[in-house]
Amino acid sequence: MNVYTSKEQYLRHIEQIGQVPDGFQIATLGIQFYPEERPVKSPLPMNLVLIQGEHPTEVFGGLFTRNRFPGAPVLIGKKRMEETRIRGILINNKVSNVGAPHGVEDAEEILDSLAAHAGGKGEEYIPASTGIIGWRLPKNEILKALPELVRRLGRSTCADAARAIMTTDAYPKVARRPLGRGHLVGFAKGAGMIEPNLATMLVFLLTDVQLDRGILRDTLRKVVETTFNCISVDGDQSTSDTVLFLSSGVRETVSSREMERALLEVSEELAEHIVRNGEGTSHVIRLQVSSAPDFETARELGKAVVNSPLVKTAIYGNDPNVGRIVAALGDYVGNQDLPLDPHRWVIRIGGIEIFSKGRFMLDRGKEESLASYLKDASMDPKEKSYPLHDRVVDIQVEIGSGTAEATVLGSDLSYEYVRENADYRS
Amino acid sequence: MNVYTSKEQYLRHIEQIGQVPDGFQIATLGIQFYPEERPVKSPLPMNLVLIQGEHPTEVFGGLFTRNRFPGAPVLIGKKRMEETRIRGILINNKVSNVGAPHGVEDAEEILDSLAAHAGGKGEEYIPASTGIIGWRLPKNEILKALPELVRRLGRSTCADAARAIMTTDAYPKVARRPLGRGHLVGFAKGAGMIEPNLATMLVFLLTDVQLDRGILRDTLRKVVETTFNCISVDGDQSTSDTVLFLSSGVRETVSSREMERALLEVSEELAEHIVRNGEGTSHVIRLQVSSAPDFETARELGKAVVNSPLVKTAIYGNDPNVGRIVAALGDYVGNQDLPLDPHRWVIRIGGIEIFSKGRFMLDRGKEESLASYLKDASMDPKEKSYPLHDRVVDIQVEIGSGTAEATVLGSDLSYEYVRENADYRS
Numbered sequence A, B: 001m002n003v004y005t006s007k008e009q010y011l012r013h014i015e016q017i018g019q020v021p022d023g024f025q026i027a028t029l030g031i032q033f034y035p036e037e038r039p040v041k042s043p044l045p046m047n048l049v050l051i052q053g054e055h056p057t058e059v060f061g062g063l064f065t066r067n068r069f070p071g072a073p074v075l076i077g078k079k080r081m082e083e084t085r086i087r088g089i090l091i092n093n094k095v096s097n098v099g100a101p102h103g104v105e106d107a108e109e110i111l112d113s114l115a116a117h118a119g120g121k122g123e124e125y126i127p128a129s130t131g132i133i134g135w136r137l138p139k140n141e142i143l144k145a146l147p148e149l150v151r152r153l154g155r156s157t158c159a160d161a162a163r164a165i166m167t168t169d170a171y172p173k174v175a176r177r178p179l180g181r182g183h184l185v186g187f188a189k190g191a192g193m194i195e196p197n198l199a200t201m202l203v204f205l206l207t208d209v210q211l212d213r214g215i216l217r218d219t220l221r222k223v224v225e226t227t228f229n230c231i232s233v234d235g236d237q238s239t240s241d242t243v244l245f246l247s248s249g250v251r252e253t254v255s256s257r258e259m260e261r262a263l264l265e266v267s268e269e270l271a272e273h274i275v276r277n278g279e280g281t282s283h284v285i286r287l288q289v290s291s292a293p294d295f296e297t298a299r300e301l302g303k304a305v306v307n308s309p310l311v312k313t314a315i316y317g318n319d320p321n322v323g324r325i326v327a328a329l330g331d332y333v334g335n336q337d338l339p340l341d342p343h344r345w346v347i348r349i350g351g352i353e354i355f356s357k358g359r360f361m362l363d364r365g366k367e368e369s370l371a372s373y374l375k376d377a378s379m380d381p382k383e384k385s386y387p388l389h390d391r392v393v394d395i396q397v398e399i400g401s402g403t404a405e406a407t408v409l410g411s412d413l414s415y416e417y418v419r420e421n422a423d424y425r426s
Helices: A007-017 A072-080 A103-118 A139-151 A158-164 A213-226 A256-276 A295-306 A309-316 A322-336 A364-376 A415-422 B007-017 B072-080 B103-118 B139-151 B158-164 B213-226 B256-276 B295-306 B309-316 B322-336 B364-376 B415-422
Strands: A024-033 A044-057 A060-064 A086-092 A125-129 A173-179 A182-189 A202-209 A242-251 A284-292 A346-349 A352-356 A393-398 A404-411 B024-033 B044-057 B060-064 B086-092 B125-129 B173-179 B182-189 B202-209 B242-251 B284-292 B346-349 B352-356 B393-398 B404-411
Touching (some): A024 A158, A044 A139, A044 A158, A044 A242, A060 A213, A072 A125, A103 A139, A125 A242, A173 A256, A202 A256, A213 A242, A213 A256, A256 A404, A284 A295, A295 A309, A295 A404, A309 A322, A322 A393, A352 A364, A415 B309, B007 B158, B007 B173, B044 B103, B044 B139, B060 B213, B072 B103, B072 B125, B103 B139, B125 B242, B158 B173, B158 B182, B173 B256, B182 B256, B202 B256, B213 B242, B213 B256, B295 B309, B295 B322, B309 B322, B322 B393, B352 B364
Parallel strands (some): A202 A242
Antiparallel strands (some): A024 A044, A060 A242, A182 A202, A284 A404, A346 A352, A346 A393, B024 B044, B044 B086, B060 B242, B173 B182, B284 B404, B346 B393
């Protein structure tokens, strides 16, 4: 991640890297609506984003939330993965279309109408929504806006799209890597909770490089496991989390290794942005679990630590509270009854060894160094309109029972998190 | 639970119910110490509590944390369960004796010395500690205090003991039920986090009624499953959680059914106190999961909801945010890949149906009723020196896939929780 000195500098940067890869066009449009479900004094704003291939593409893939109560767009998106080709993606914020009456029918009617204006069939478009749970999409307002949205194709960049899909995100998130003679560009909205609702993560990845559909999907699955599936802001998995990846195929192909490296770098960067810009985040925690029996165990141990409210509040308070890290690990290992022995664990914060051979290695000097290390890595959660720095709290846990490792990104638990998530309707 | 109008009234009440069952004596003593691990300006206070049988008893049982990194007292306590008889329990607060060098040796030396003063062998005493992780017990100060502690036997009540073992608990917790010609009395310290450390729960249950050791242990295991194992303040399981149950056997026996009922009522009452008096708790959430395939699934679903930071913050903000409850259930069911269908779920808050047939059943009237219901159940987390009321936020979840049920108690997530847990050393 780069470092920026002002919001303006950051926005200039993402404008530069946000150019749309060849073979795609993007449109954005703001609309307004009155929700059926609640009287409001003035209409609510909603942004629409259309990503459209200049030609339909057979090279696309997607991964979706495992939440058993997914939104209508996820239900439709999963079906779309079986289609031969895809022409585009229609995104809206403000209403997530989860648990609303006629959610699937409404979304399909909108996509059919979009196809009538933009070409192809409704089945060739993938929907993605984020926002309030339980409300219906403002179908009529969206239908009315579609012709204008289609007319605007080509006028917006990925940076514009990243801005349009923001909810409680404090800054737009874009990442780009060169890839052969083309590029890979990704943009995302983050795991900040939104309006009354959920920490939805939406990620869109576009490349102009020609790829095989099977390779694109396999690589996406592999890369998501170690990036977007290794972050956790509050341990809750949204009803709408979605990662979509499209190739227009207008530039010549690259090796699958090159493709994987670019995808990994773009995904890592977006994943870190999502955590850094999470609601109320004042520290990013990067927890590396090594010498574990397998990757899954390593990742779950890491998540057990970064999801522990006791660890999260301690880090928020710049308190190097080692006992809580060991206790969170011990809690997970005990509950899962894993054959792991705490006497083999070695734990370091910021490179400083704090636990080994079943004992804490603390003294006053270490505690002071650790406290100032934590302080140095903190950010003011109220001033986050751009990434202020790229510092993280590095915690390393050696398990001493294998060769697998995983790196998990998490955030601390601040007053601001509670405020943002408690004060919606009270 | 009863309701009290002042702290004084509550303290008078627990003094009344805190009489020690026949056949036991209790002593409490405050000492002071300078920790080896950190320079402090003035000595730190520690309380010692000794529970002593007038005669050794063969009728005792205990359950301990499953945390894989348990404290020395838990390691010793588990071994003690194999002993033929037990004479007493020695409890201290302030230092948990977890992960400290020579923790087991220190505790055993202290118990040997206790036995020399109070009778029997060191193996006939069970240690229990709560407090800071990583520090050594102030062995010399404790050894020096033991003769005076033993001299004081008989001068303290269970209410005194409950007060002495408090850490961040805002009020002492005692419960009592008549049992045949005798009584069952329990006292506990709560799952508030302590000093830099953990949400340790210590529970001590004493009865004068004669019981069979096997029945006592089986009943304890059964009752703990539905009471102390069904509460969750922050989802973290401490390195020191302990429940101990001793019978002096000086009153005639009762049926195992009577015993179980008394144990269940005392345990339920203490469990609710622990949640209500948890750090920063402003709402107690009582989540009943019914028509589930089995008890374990019902309990884990309930915990998934009460441990969700999104649900907890919404309830703190008196926001009846139904979407977050459904999403937390869907997250757990999806991650565990359970064969449960959200279209069969029915969810009620305070008796008001808010979700059924896969859809939210909300309107403005319901939302207003729910918001005032939540407000009514709230407590000021800064004023908790006695149980202000016994109101809870009742959430009922029907799963529609079986006949098992579980009731889980949890708490909301408040500013005060973050403050208490963040600000220790910063």
